[in-house]
Structure formats: C-alpha cells, structure tokens
Amino acid sequence: xxxxxxxxxxxxxxxxxxxxxxxxxxxxxxxxxxxxxxxxxxxxxxxxxxxxxxxxxxxxxxxxxxxxxxxxxxxxxxxxxxxxxxxxxxxxxxxxxxxxxxxxxxxxxxxxxxxxxxxxxxxxxxxxxxxxxxxxxxxxxxxxxxxxxxxxxxxxxxxxxxxxxxxxxxxxxxxxxxxxxxxxxxxxxxxxxxxxxxxxxxxxxxxxxxxxxxxxxxxxxxxxxxxxxxxxxxxxxxxxxxxxxxxxxxxxxxxxxxxxxxxxxxxxxxxxxxxxxxxxxxxxxxxxxxxxxxxxxxxxxxxxxxxxxxxxxxxxxxxxxxxxxxxxxxxxxxxxxxxxxxxxxxxxxxxxxxxxxxxxxxxxxxxxxxxxxxxxxxxxxxxxxxxxxxxxxxxxxxxxxxxxxxxxxxxxxxxxxxxxxxxx
Amino acid sequence: xxxxxxxxxxxxxxxxxxxxxxxxxxxxxxxxxxxxxxxxxxxxxxxxxxxxxxxxxxxxxxxxxxxxxxxxxxxxxxxxxxxxxxxxxxxxxxxxxxxxxxxxxxxxxxxxxxxxxxxxxxxxxxxxxxxxxxxxxxxxxxxxxxxxxxxx
Numbered sequence: 001x002x003x004x005x006x007x008x009x010x011x012x013x014x015x016x017x018x019x020x021x022x023x024x025x026x027x028x029x030x031x032x033x034x035x036x037x038x039x040x041x042x043x044x045x046x047x048x049x050x051x052x053x054x055x056x057x058x059x060x061x062x063x064x065x066x067x068x069x070x071x072x073x074x075x076x077x078x079x080x081x082x083x084x085x086x087x088x089x090x091x092x093x094x095x096x097x098x099x100x101x102x103x104x105x106x107x108x109x110x111x112x113x114x115x116x117x118x119x120x121x122x123x124x125x126x127x128x129x130x131x132x133x134x135x136x137x138x139x140x141x142x143x144x145x146x147x148x149x150x151x152x153x154x155x156x157x158x159x160x161x162x163x164x165x166x167x168x169x170x171x172x173x174x175x176x177x178x179x180x181x182x183x184x185x186x187x188x189x190x191x192x193x194x195x196x197x198x199x200x201x202x203x204x205x206x207x208x209x210x211x212x213x214x215x216x217x218x219x220x221x222x223x224x225x226x227x228x229x230x231x232x233x234x235x236x237x238x239x240x241x242x243x244x245x246x247x248x249x250x251x252x253x254x255x256x257x258x259x260x261x262x263x264x265x266x267x268x269x270x271x272x273x274x275x276x277x278x279x280x281x282x283x284x285x286x287x288x289x290x291x292x293x294x295x296x297x298x299x300x301x302x303x304x305x306x307x308x309x310x311x312x313x314x315x316x317x318x319x320x321x322x323x324x325x326x327x328x329x330x331x332x333x334x335x336x337x338x339x340x341x342x343x344x345x346x347x348x349x350x351x352x353x354x355x356x357x358x359x360x361x362x363x364x365x366x367x368x369x370x371x372x373x374x375x376x377x378x379x380x381x382x383x384x385x386x387x388x389x390x391x392x393x394x395x396x397x398x399x400x401x402x403x404x405x406x407x408x409x410x411x412x413x414x415x416x417x418x419x420x421x422x423x424x
Numbered sequence: 425x426x427x428x429x430x431x432x433x434x435x436x437x438x439x440x441x442x443x444x445x446x447x448x449x450x451x452x453x454x455x456x457x458x459x460x461x462x463x464x465x466x467x468x469x470x471x472x473x474x475x476x477x478x479x480x481x482x483x484x485x486x487x488x489x490x491x492x493x494x495x496x497x498x499x500x501x502x503x504x505x506x507x508x509x510x511x512x513x514x515x516x517x518x519x520x521x522x523x524x525x526x527x528x529x530x531x532x533x534x535x536x537x538x539x540x541x542x543x544x545x546x547x548x549x550x551x552x553x554x555x556x557x558x559x560x561x562x563x564x565x566x567x568x569x570x571x572x573x574x575x576x
Binding site: 006009013016017028032037085105108 | 464507517531539560567
C-alpha cells in the first residue's frame, strides 16, 4: 500500500512548530498550552502508527442479475494490524452505477477478524462488465498517514437482459426427429387427430375408430400427428449499429432474441444463435433451461464490429444451420451484406422469418435536419433492401421499438398463413 | 472569533477579524469541495489572531481551552471529509472516532493545564523549562519528520 501524510499531519506539525518557537522566543507558556493538544495528537499518533496489513478478495454475489437489478459485490477483508479508519471503494466502469451510494463503505476492521463488506451496484443495461479490484483507503489510529491500495482481482459481471414473455410464437414449418410440443405433419403416436385409415396388422386395438368400423363393416383406425420439436436459429444482424440515448438496434435485437429463445426453449425446440456481422459468433442448437443461459451469454457477447469484408452465408459452420431449421432473423436492414445472406438462406430452403428492427424512432427528427436529401436516399436504400426480401418471398415484419414483440410475431404468423409457401 | 472580538483590547480588530473571516471562508471551501489541504490551511488564519490576543491579553487559562476547541473543530472538519461522503459508515467506526476525539481532547486539556502550571514556577526553574520546552519542540518536529519521511 502507498503511504502519504494527511493534511492533518502537515498542518498540525506546522502549527505546533510555530507555536513552540513563538513560545520560546516570546517566553509565553500560553502558546505552548495552546499547541499542547496538537502536539499530543502528533506524538501519540506517531507512537501508534504502523503500516496496515490488509488481505482480501472481491466477488460478485451468486445469481443471474438482470438489467436494472441491484447487484451485490462482496469484498472480504482481513486486517492484520489496528487501523483508525478504512474506506472501501469500487471504481465502477462505464455502464455501472452505484445503488443508493452503495459503491463505497467506511468501516473499522478488527485486527485478525474477517470483515465482509457488501457493496451494491446497478447495471441499467445488459452486458458483460468488469468489476475492478476494490480500492482501499486506510488511516493509522490517529489518521496521520493515509495508505491507499487495492485488494482482489478483476471480476466479470454478466447482466442479463430483461425480456418479454411471449405467449405465442411463429410456428416453424418443419419439425425435427426429436420429441417436442409441435404437431408434425407426419402421422404416428401423438395427441392431435390427423386422419382415419384402414386397419393394418400391427395397429393397436385402442386406436380403432369404432363408429366408422361399425358403419362400414371393416376396421378403421384413427391416425394422429407426431409430436416433434423444431430447430430455430436466431440470426442477429450485427453489421451496423444505430442508437439513441439508452436504446439501440443491438439492444432491441438482443432483447427480442432472448425472448424468442426463451419461448422456443419452453416449447422444447432446439435453439441456436448466429451473430452475423463484422465478427461472426454462433452457438450450436440445443435445448433445455441451461441452454437458455448459453444463448443469453452468446447474445451478451454480441457486439457490432465495423468490417468491410464481404461475408456470405458460407462462413457459418454447417452444424449451426441444421437442415429444415427455421431461421428468425433480426435485422435493421442497414447493411446489404445481411440482406444478401438472408436471401441466400431462403434459396437454400431454410424456413425464414425476418423481423425488421425499425430505426426511424431511433433516428428522430435530428437526422432529417442534417441533410434531407441524404436521409431520403438512405430511406430509399432500406426500402430497396426490404423489397428485395419481399420479392424473394421472405416474410418480413417491421418492429418499432415501442411495439410489443408479441404483436410483430402475430403479424409474421398472419403473413405465413396467407402467403404462398415457397418452401417445398 | 468571539474570543478575538471580546478580548482584542488594543490590538487592531480590523485586521484580526478579517483574518479569521478568511479562515472561515477557507474552512467552508475545504468542507464543501472536500479538499483536505484547504481545510488544514484554514486552521492558521483561525488560530493566529486568537493566539495574538492570548499573548497580548490572556487570560492564561484560555490557552488550553482554545487549543482544545481548535483541535476539536479541525478534527470534526477532517472527519466530515473522511467519512461524510456517499456510502454508509459502520456504527463501530463512528463510535471509535468519537471516543478517539474525546480522549485526545481531555488529554490535551490536561496537558495544557499542566504546562501552564509548570510555567508558573519560580525564575530558578525557568531556564530548565526553556531547555525542556526546546527539547520537546525538537522531539515533536523530529517525530513528525520521521513519520513523513518513513511513510511507514
């Protein structure tokens, strides 16, 4: 720890020195009496002062905090010598704030005994944050020397996004071979009635439709739809970013992707993630509650990195895009590369749903004020990209920041219901 | 300031009171901006006029009282900067700081009284007292210099 004299030590010393010299020169003991309390403070302080021994660690409390929730950071300290004052501070990085002034604490640790300091920080936005080592400021028993130092190692704090719980999703067109909650087109063991057909050897007796059998005189059985799951790939366009205040395209995309992942995993679908942008990120499809947190952690790491490299869908590993998967793309249509990739996916036979993140709200009137012509050209370019997708038969649903995602999904469902199927 | 104003006698009040006013201003600035050094500096314009009045007019008994009062004011100011920030403070620390200040004030007052009592002895002992006082001054300054230099 670094030691520095306090202002107290310097001013008391000067005061005592001046008073004693003046008392000697003027022969006035009253000045000595005046300086006596200060002199006593200095002498006792010097006798008691020792270099403090402090050991400790920093750790975020267990759990998965979501954005806007206070997070408890614990600093464990053990002092090996007596101190007059100890202050523990967390120098929070950008994005984290102290909760109720809880990022600092003054305390008096007992020598040899463990002290647990709980500091509260708040992350208003999801993300991965670095919690720095705790900064310590200690004083000797009479506060003449100030010692400063750090304790602990930097910690990573993952703050999860809050998401909208979706009641209805966009049903995937094709199912996979694993059991799930979705009604497959294929017939077999299931709950959903599909058809009636003639009895064949091997059919269960309990499946015989007695009414039809009695009417026709030949045995008929009920057929059911299989209950299967689907593969859903969340495709995040992270080529470019646009933000206004606390809201941004990436923010909306990550929230929506989390909500979709949670909804599909609840339906026992397998969910994978592709972050398609300057940096390609992916997560292989998986299912279960644990996988939800894997998805969210992949989304937390998603960031917009500027790149001029022309990326195509070939760069995505084959296993990330299983055959017959449904791809739900979240894109602001700001970059032609992502539009090209989506058209490519569609041509490769993937069931594609595009949720267009509307950026007009994020731009506001200021954008128009800068250059009206440039703004109009930019709007037309986005319109052209949108038309390219629609022209290819890809359902596209615009999503404004103030609109619930549920409403956008309802729109996508309607589009898929009435639009001609372009997938064989 | 009250002591200076009432006991100034022939001393120029129009110099002493503005000096103490400057001290108050420095103290308020130091406290509001949380500058320890300015707060430490404020002690001098507050104490020097009072010390001048003390030397000029007395009474002698006021010296230890004035010393203790100044120490209490300075300590509370430093304390408010050290502790009085956003963030919570444990009750044990408040208790410790309070007890520390009270103990040192009592001890300082007794020491001041003792020094005054020693100052009242006859002329024969006055040379020894001067030597003792000089040694005490050197000891205090030496201890402090050692404390600053060693950085512990």
